[in-house]
Amino acid sequence: MMFWVLQSLNGISYGMLLFLLASGLSLIYGLMKILNLTHGSFYLLGGYVGLAVLHLTKSFILAVLLGSLAIALLGVVMERFLLRRLHLQEMPQTLLTFGLLFIFSDLAMLIWGGNPQTVPKPELFRHSLDIGGMVYPSYRLFIIGFGLFVAAVLWWVQEGTRIGAMVRAGVDNEEIARALGINVSLLFTLVFAFGAFLAALGGVMGGPIVGVYPGADFEVLLLGFVVVIIGGLGSLRGALVGGLIVGLLDNFGKVLFPEFALFTIFAPMALILAVRPTGLFGKE
Amino acid sequence: MQSMRLMATLGVAAFASLIQPAQAQEPIRIGVMFPITGPISAQGRPERDAIKQAFEEENNIIAGRKVELLYEDSAGRPDTGLTKVKALVERNNVHLLVSELVSAVGAAVAPYVNEQKIPWVSTVALASLTREMKSPYIFRYVPSSYQYATAAAESAKKLGWKKVYLIGWNAPPGRETHEALKKAFGPENVIDAMFPNVGTSDYAPYISKMDPSKADGVFAAMWGADAPRITQQYVEYGLSKKMPLFGIASFTSEELLGDMPPESEGLLSSYTYCGTLDTPENKAFVEGYKSRYKELPGSYQYMGYMAAKMVIQAIKDVNGKVEDRQAFTNALSKVQVKGPMGMTSFDENRGMVGDFYALKVVKGPDGRLQNSCGERIPQVKDPYHLFP
Numbered sequence: 001m002m003f004w005v006l007q008s009l010n011g012i013s014y015g016m017l018l019f020l021l022a023s024g025l026s027l028i029y030g031l032m033k034i035l036n037l038t039h040g041s042f043y044l045l046g047g048y049v050g051l052a053v054l055h056l057t058k059s060f061i062l063a064v065l066l067g068s069l070a071i072a073l074l075g076v077v078m079e080r081f082l083l084r085r086l087h088l089q090e091m092p093q094t095l096l097t098f099g100l101l102f103i104f105s106d107l108a109m110l111i112w113g114g115n116p117q118t119v120p121k122p123e124l125f126r127h128s129l130d131i132g133g134m135v136y137p138s139y140r141l142f143i144i145g146f147g148l149f150v151a152a153v154l155w156w157v158q159e160g161t162r163i164g165a166m167v168r169a170g171v172d173n174e175e176i177a178r179a180l181g182i183n184v185s186l187l188f189t190l191v192f193a194f195g196a197f198l199a200a201l202g203g204v205m206g207g208p209i210v211g212v213y214p215g216a217d218f219e220v221l222l223l224g225f226v227v228v229i230i231g232g233l234g235s236l237r238g239a240l241v242g243g244l245i246v247g248l249l250d251n252f253g254k255v256l257f258p259e260f261a262l263f264t265i266f267a268p269m270a271l272i273l274a275v276r277p278t279g280l281f282g283k284e
Numbered sequence: 285m286q287s288m289r290l291m292a293t294l295g296v297a298a299f300a301s302l303i304q305p306a307q308a309q310e311p312i313r314i315g316v317m318f319p320i321t322g323p324i325s326a327q328g329r330p331e332r333d334a335i336k337q338a339f340e341e342e343n344n345i346i347a348g349r350k351v352e353l354l355y356e357d358s359a360g361r362p363d364t365g366l367t368k369v370k371a372l373v374e375r376n377n378v379h380l381l382v383s384e385l386v387s388a389v390g391a392a393v394a395p396y397v398n399e400q401k402i403p404w405v406s407t408v409a410l411a412s413l414t415r416e417m418k419s420p421y422i423f424r425y426v427p428s429s430y431q432y433a434t435a436a437a438e439s440a441k442k443l444g445w446k447k448v449y450l451i452g453w454n455a456p457p458g459r460e461t462h463e464a465l466k467k468a469f470g471p472e473n474v475i476d477a478m479f480p481n482v483g484t485s486d487y488a489p490y491i492s493k494m495d496p497s498k499a500d501g502v503f504a505a506m507w508g509a510d511a512p513r514i515t516q517q518y519v520e521y522g523l524s525k526k527m528p529l530f531g532i533a534s535f536t537s538e539e540l541l542g543d544m545p546p547e548s549e550g551l552l553s554s555y556t557y558c559g560t561l562d563t564p565e566n567k568a569f570v571e572g573y574k575s576r577y578k579e580l581p582g583s584y585q586y587m588g589y590m591a592a593k594m595v596i597q598a599i600k601d602v603n604g605k606v607e608d609r610q611a612f613t614n615a616l617s618k619v620q621v622k623g624p625m626g627m628t629s630f631d632e633n634r635g636m637v638g639d640f641y642a643l644k645v646v647k648g649p650d651g652r653l654q655n656s657c658g659e660r661i662p663q664v665k666d667p668y669h670l671f672p
Contacts (some may be wrong), residue, residue: 003492010488115326116485116509118516118543128520135522140488210485211513214322219483254489258478 015247016147024195030234040221046200075196119207232282
């Protein structure tokens with residue numbers, strides 16, 4: 001029993017990190033139809049910048065904020081000066097983000113070197129909880145809570161605010177949204193930057209668990225895509241449910257069938273693609 | 285006509301004998317290739333630096349000949365490594381190689397080096413180098429995976445361990461450690477062996493599978509930054525208090541201790557380098573490295589340093605005539621050097637033999653973690669009789 005609880009918590013906490021990553025990926029695709037491969041870089045660079053801030057200021061909160069904001073700014077620059085020129089040209093856009101993924105990967109290697117690094121945990125969550133003999137790191141529980149909090153905020157923004165309504169309008173029909181006087185161009189920049197912000201958030205928050213290391217960008221990108229394929233592109237709910245599914249599958253796959261660790265993620269993905277090509281919550 | 289040709293031949297021969305001494309004055313060129321970029325650079329660069337140190341201690345002149353070190357970067361990739369070694373051999377005409385630590389690169393380079401008959405002192409722990417390969421030109425100055433895992437198992441047995449867990453990289457060193465543990469403890473006493481892929485960052489699924497009531501301890505066969513990472517998570521899941529963790533080979537190497545959590549005090553290991561060992565040779569090595577690179581050397585630096593020391597002694601033994609490869613490799617197989625950890629040499633298959641120490645991570649006088657040197661395990665040899 002304890003085994004299942006422990007392993008489920010592991011899977012859920014990892015799933016929350018994947019949700020942070022995939023929600024941005026999903027939002028950007030939903031509104032702008034950009035398959036943003038640079039998303040992996042956002043995650044990695046967020047982790048590195050956050051770590052640098054942490055070393056300077058010794059404050060985890062500042063590391064999270066500044067790390068994520070810096071990458072959001074990078075997102076603004078990227079959208080305004082590069083992606084904008086290729087509006088709605090899917091293939092050139094994808095190739096552009098693919099190239100940037102490699103460039104950022106090499107830049108990170110140049111600046112921070114090849115040595116994998118771990119982000120120290122905030123003081124408050126450094127201990128482990130002992131619940132009836134079950135020892136569990138409190139930081140992972142915090143990640144679960146934080147993920148749920150972000151999900152709630154995202155849902156509220158999307159469903160309950162004016163800007164959320166504008167985004168939904170843009171997703172449904174860009175031209176009509178423009179005709180109604182919505183500044184879709186500004187919306188694009190905002191959403192792209194926000195997606196980058198979320199990915200970087202995942203990078204800093206995930207730092208104490210998975211670390212920051214060369215190649216993390218490609219790894220999380222792959223898992224992020226599995227999440228959005230399972231959950232459905234463009235759907236926040238899909239990103240959350242998909243993240244949890246992939247987190248749990250990954251964890252139990254490693255525990256129960258260690259020899260087939262990747263198979264346990266990709267086989268269900270293939271199955272869902274076959275039955276529901278748009279994913280669990282994707283629009284037709 | 286016939287006599288003309290004879291005279292010409294004689295003339296050339298005479299001329300060649302004249303320039304012979306000049307050729308002997310040519311520097312000895314040694315190829316030094318390590319992963320200087322890429323994920324293993326944190327180990328590769330310092331190991332290369334320690335090789336440099338060993339030659340500097342001789343002022344880069346051995347047996348009257350100048351020594352020139354030619355550096356290359358394998359990036360830890362087999363294809364890059366092979367290209368770079370070819371360049372060293374064919375373009376730079378190196379006389380010998382002191383190179384590499386990544387198993388995959390070692391495996392890619394070995395057949396080529398053997399074919400070219402270039403003496404190579406490798407620091408690759410690949411067991412096959414001194415087994416299937418058995419090239420007369422390839423030496424291995426680092427314990428093989430069977431060698432260090434068997435030594436670790438013997439150390440743990442002395443602590444009373446009977447049932448064990450293993451978590452190791454899904455790569456030859458991890459798998460071979462499993463073989464060695466099965467042989468040492470009996471297959472039924474290795475309760476579970478888990479092999480996460482190299483580069484797995486989250487060990488939680490594996491760690492939370494371990495049950496302290498079922499085993500006496502856990503062996504961990506993973507290295508570089510993965511060692512502090514799994515130790516951290518092992519502590520977090522409350523296992524370090526219930527069941528000791530035993531790091532295989534360079535798991536507790538000095539450069540990694542800075543990243544280990546303070547709770548990792550008591551972490552066990554058994555390996556051929558102990559940083560705090562009190563011998564004049566070790567003091568000289570540590571001081572020399574520290575004054576050059578402002579850091580304490582660990583086991584990677586030790587391997588590089590000693591590989592170079594072995595080569596230096598062999599060059600002295602052949603009076604600097606490294607061009608005679610037969611004589612040089614013969615000398616190298618007979619070399620005995622008293623290094624920081626005591627006497628060390630090569631076995632009949634050119635694998636390293638040396639003293640091991642039981643290690644335990646403790647808090648040093650300055651409050652930082654360090655290895656304390658426990659029991660000395662004399663002259664540990666690759667167990668060819670157990671793993672042919």
